[in-house]
Amino acid sequence: MFQRSPDRTTITKIAVIKPVYNKANCIEQTCDKILEFSQKNHGYNFIIVNDGSTGNTRKII
Numbered sequence: 001m002f003q004r005s006p007d008r009t010t011i012t013k014i015a016v017i018k019p020v021y022n023k024a025n026c027i028e029q030t031c032d033k034i035l036e037f038s039q040k041n042h043g044y045n046f047i048i049v050n051d052g053s054t055g056n057t058r059k060i061i
Contacts, residue, residue, distance in 0.1 A: 015045040024056040
């Protein structure tokens, strides 16, 4: 949830953590959507955890 402080001067940060393992077929679209959303709403951290994928996942990230 995106929230502003009661005085509307600060923004609550949100972390999106995306674990991936051999998901090259969907990671690009997922990253694009999260980055698109985070550009509109400042205060996001996007963390991708790659657990040793053997495909193209690392190249896409």
